[in-house]
Each structure stands twice: as structure tokens, then as C-alpha cells.
Amino acid sequence: MLKFLCGVLLTLGMVVGSCAQAASVLFLNPGTPTEAFWVSYSQFMQAAATDLGMDLRIQYSDRVSENTIQQAREALQGSHRPDYLIFVNEQYIAPEILRLAKGSGVKLFMVNNALTADQMKLIGARPDKYPDLLGSLVPNDEEGGYLMLKELIRQHGPVAPGQTIELLAFSGLKITPSAQYREKGLRRALAEHPEVRLRQLVYGGWTRQRAYEQARLLLKRYPQTSLVWAANDEMAFGVMQAYVEAGGVPGKGVLFGAINNSPAALQALLDRRLSVLLGGHFTLGGWALVQLHDYDEGVDISQYGGRDRQVPLLQLINREQARRLLEMGAAQDFGVDFHKFSAKGRPASWRYPFTLQTLMH
Missing domain, CATH: 3.40.50.2300 (Response regulator)
Known part of the structure; x- marks a missing residue:
């Protein structure tokens, strides 16, 4: 009217x-x-x-x-x-x-x-x-999850026959479609790379604190971990904090991948603490x-x-x-x-x- x-x-x-x-x-x-x-x-x-x-x-x-x-x-x-x-x-x-x-x-x-x-x-x-x-x-959440793991594997480099690359994955909320699609992409990349062994996938609820608490346990449980796949930057930073506290140097012993282009994530990529970053959404x-x-x-x-x-x-x-x-x-x-x-x-x-x-x- x-x-x-x-x-x-x-x-x-x-x-x-x-x-x-x-x-x-x-x-x-x-x-x-x-x-x-x-x-x-x-x-x-x-x-x-x-x-x-x-x-x-x-x-x-x-x-x-x-x-x-x-x-x-x-x-x-x-x-x-x-x-x-x-x-x-x-x-x-x-x-x-x-x-x-x-x-x-x-x-x-x-x-x-x-x-x-x-x-x-x-x-x-x-x-x-x-x-x-x-x-x-x-x-393109599914593709995002797929590309992240593919690039982490590429940067890690090949392993000798019979050797494995150990991976920890931190997804968001089980009941969020974007988390499900990113996880689906992760599984697609895993199917293409039998040398990569997913030790555990946990739900960090998109938060730094939750992922930090989970990572403190998981990094002790799986000391051979060399790749961390995180469905967002906050969780990646939580895992990174636990890794640093355990005496690790992100980007050296363990390669970290994340999604989001927050200023902190972009800076972490420039500092090489994050090895793989996806963003744009x-x-x-x-x-x-x-x-x-x-x-x-x-x-x-x-x-x-x-x-x-x-x-x-x-x-x-x-x-x-x-x-x-x-x-x-x-x-x-x-x-x-x-x-x-x-x-x-x-x-x-x-x-x-x-x-x-x-x-x-």
C-alpha cells in the first residue's frame, strides 16, 4: 500500500x-x-x-x-x-x-x-x-572439509609403505548441517588416502574451550598425531593451545587445518601456525x-x-x-x-x- x-x-x-x-x-x-x-x-x-x-x-x-x-x-x-x-x-x-x-x-x-x-x-x-x-x-561445506584434509596430506608428504599418518578431527555440533557436510568431505578424503588413520573424531561444539579440553586428553592418548583437522578456527586454536602446553610447535610436529577467515586465523596462517586455512563464507x-x-x-x-x-x-x-x-x-x-x-x-x-x-x- x-x-x-x-x-x-x-x-x-x-x-x-x-x-x-x-x-x-x-x-x-x-x-x-x-x-x-x-x-x-x-x-x-x-x-x-x-x-x-x-x-x-x-x-x-x-x-x-x-x-x-x-x-x-x-x-x-x-x-x-x-x-x-x-x-x-x-x-x-x-x-x-x-x-x-x-x-x-x-x-x-x-x-x-x-x-x-x-x-x-x-x-x-x-x-x-x-x-x-x-x-x-x-x-560448499562438503568440499571445504574435503579440500582441508587433502591439503594437509599434501603438505605432510608421502610415507613409506606400511606407515600411517595419524589424524585427529574436531567437528562442530552434530545437529548442524554445515558440520555434517564438512565431516562428509573429511570422510571422502579419507577414503582416497588409506595411509591416513583417523584416530578419533570429536564434537567440539565450535568452541575453543571445549576443543582445548578434548585435545588435552586426545594428544596424550595419541602421541603420534601429525595432522589436526578442525571444522572452524576457534576449535583449531583450542587444540593448538593444548599442543603448545604439551611442548609442541604448531606447523612443525603437527600440521593444523581450519575453516574461517577471522583476523586471528589469517594471522596464524601468515605465522605458519596454521598450515591450511579455508574461508570466504x-x-x-x-x-x-x-x-x-x-x-x-x-x-x-x-x-x-x-x-x-x-x-x-x-x-x-x-x-x-x-x-x-x-x-x-x-x-x-x-x-x-x-x-x-x-x-x-x-x-x-x-x-x-x-x-x-x-x-x-
């Missing part, structure tokens, strides 16, 4: 402040305000919102799924509803949010973890059943805003790569890229012109170029 009135007033040559009302977006961040990954994620989103003229609010749930559901309930059923709600299917909460959103008029978009195949079957998630669910953007929320801005401008976003997309954002980061990313992170706006990524006015063959490479040009 507001848009219709604005159109009428503009035709009459009347300029009214509220007509230029920015699209309002609420992002339910599943992390904590002190977690490096989710903080950089929010900062990148804020840079996109500022550049695109969108009104963005971010609420953290401190990794408690009940908090996210409560925040969603207040946003979807309260009197100040956002135009768009962006959320993560962390701990399988998406169906509950879809249920809460029915009839609210709020458009939904999922990032990082979309509906699982089982959830799709269960709720019959067809576009016509949930017309307010505009789509999802997820990273901190940009997903910003790219989601580009799509929502396009949708708000009347663009059919499904034409330019599909409603639900997996984006190959997770990639191996070399030391030169790590330096560049550290510089970008230091700039408030990341030095990115987000309008350049818009599909507005593009030919039908065009696709959203959401990769780390295009970001760094």
Missing part, C-alpha cells in the same frame, strides 16, 4: 520523506557477539546494507536455538515487523520459523544452513506452500542482502542462478590472499561496491558472481 501511495504522490510531483523508506531486514545471527566468524559476518552484512541503502538489524542468539525461535516469534508476530527476515537453519530450527512466519507478510531467506532433504520431505517445502520463503544461499549474509535488494527492486532473483543456491565460497587461502583479506577487513566497508553484484538490467544468462576472487578484485 505504501509503495502504491508513494507512486501516486510522486506522479503528482510531491516528495514525501517516508516514500524513500528503506527495506528493513532482521538477521538472526546464531553465534555470539564475541565469536570472530559471526562478528566478521555481521560486519560484512552491515557494509552491504549501508552501501545498498537497507535498514539492517542483527540479533545474536548466543548459540541457543530457543533464543533464535523466540526472536523470530517476536519479529514475525510483533507490531514492528521487518520486510525481510534472514536466518540460519542451525540445529534444525527452520520448520518452526516457517510455521511462525505464515500469514506475517514477512519475506524469509536462509543462509549457511538451508532445509535438509529430510526437512523438505517432512514439511513438503514447495515454493507454493511457503511463498514467503524467497530462497537460500549456502557454502563470511560473505554469505552480504550476498543475501544483494539478492534481497534486487528482489525489493522487482528483480526475479530465481532467474540468475536459482532459488536455492550453493555457492563455492569455501576455498584454500594462500598467504598472499590472507594479507589482502586482513587489509580488507580493516576497512569499514571492506572496499566493496555491492551494486556491482546486482542482477538489475543483466541478461538472462548472467549469474550472481559470488566468490572470494570477485570480492578481492
Whole structure:
């Protein structure tokens, strides 16, 4: 209605402040305000919102799924509803949010973890059943887990016949799709390398403290460990702390691999304490805003790569890229012109170029 009135007033040559009302977006961040990954994620989103003229609010749930559901309930059923709600299917909460959103008029978009195949079957998630669910953007988590182990093995080098390379793996939360996919990638790489022996895989819950406690026991139990695969940087740092306390030098006796490009992780790669680092998916929320801005401008976003997309954002980061990313992170706006990524006015063959490479040009 507001848009219709604005159109009428503009035709009459009347300029009214509220007509230029920015699209309002609420992002339910599943992390904590002190977690490096989710903080950089929010900062990148804020840079996109500022550049695109969108009104963005971010609420953290401190990794408690009940908090996210409560925040969603207040946003979807309260009197100040956002135009768009962006959320993560962390701990399988998406169906509950879809249920809460029915009839609210709020458009939904999922990032990082979309509906699982089982959830799709269960709720019959067809576009016509949930017309307010505009789509999802997820990273290539399975490939990320695979690439990390492959690169750790490559850097370790070959072993004599009959010898093994001992590995410890630290996954996130069992009930988070991204952790499951990264673990699946790890298993795919293991199947290709019979010389690598996975001594134990544990769930560090994405946290430094938990992984540190687990590693203190595991490093004693498996003193021949030479590779550590960690599904995020926080857990890698926890394991590293336990290793250093036991007298080890990260990058010498044990090679560490992790995912995320927090400033600390990028610095650890430059210092060679981390041997392998993958990242790029901190940009997903910003790219989601580009799509929502396009949708708000009347663009059919499904034409330019599909409603639900997996984006190959997770990639191996070399030391030169790590330096560049550290510089970008230091700039408030990341030095990115987000309008350049818009599909507005593009030919039908065009696709959203959401990769780390295009970001760094």
C-alpha cells in the first residue's frame, strides 16, 4: 500500500520523506557477539546494507536455538515487523520459523544452513506452500572439509609403505548441517588416502574451550598425531593451545587445518601456525542482502542462478590472499561496491558472481 501511495504522490510531483523508506531486514545471527566468524559476518552484512541503502538489524542468539525461535516469534508476530527476515537453519530450527512466519507478510531467506532433504520431505517445502520463503544461499561445506584434509596430506608428504599418518578431527555440533557436510568431505578424503588413520573424531561444539579440553586428553592418548583437522578456527586454536602446553610447535610436529577467515586465523596462517586455512563464507549474509535488494527492486532473483543456491565460497587461502583479506577487513566497508553484484538490467544468462576472487578484485 505504501509503495502504491508513494507512486501516486510522486506522479503528482510531491516528495514525501517516508516514500524513500528503506527495506528493513532482521538477521538472526546464531553465534555470539564475541565469536570472530559471526562478528566478521555481521560486519560484512552491515557494509552491504549501508552501501545498498537497507535498514539492517542483527540479533545474536548466543548459540541457543530457543533464543533464535523466540526472536523470530517476536519479529514475525510483533507490531514492528521487518520486510525481510534472514536466518540460519542451525540445529534444525527452520520448520518452526516457517510455521511462525505464515500469514506475517514477512519475506524469509536462509543462509549457511538451508532445509535438509529430510526437512523438505517432512514439511513438503514447495515454493507454493511457503511463498514467503524467497530462497537460500549456502557454502560448499562438503568440499571445504574435503579440500582441508587433502591439503594437509599434501603438505605432510608421502610415507613409506606400511606407515600411517595419524589424524585427529574436531567437528562442530552434530545437529548442524554445515558440520555434517564438512565431516562428509573429511570422510571422502579419507577414503582416497588409506595411509591416513583417523584416530578419533570429536564434537567440539565450535568452541575453543571445549576443543582445548578434548585435545588435552586426545594428544596424550595419541602421541603420534601429525595432522589436526578442525571444522572452524576457534576449535583449531583450542587444540593448538593444548599442543603448545604439551611442548609442541604448531606447523612443525603437527600440521593444523581450519575453516574461517577471522583476523586471528589469517594471522596464524601468515605465522605458519596454521598450515591450511579455508574461508570466504563470511560473505554469505552480504550476498543475501544483494539478492534481497534486487528482489525489493522487482528483480526475479530465481532467474540468475536459482532459488536455492550453493555457492563455492569455501576455498584454500594462500598467504598472499590472507594479507589482502586482513587489509580488507580493516576497512569499514571492506572496499566493496555491492551494486556491482546486482542482477538489475543483466541478461538472462548472467549469474550472481559470488566468490572470494570477485570480492578481492
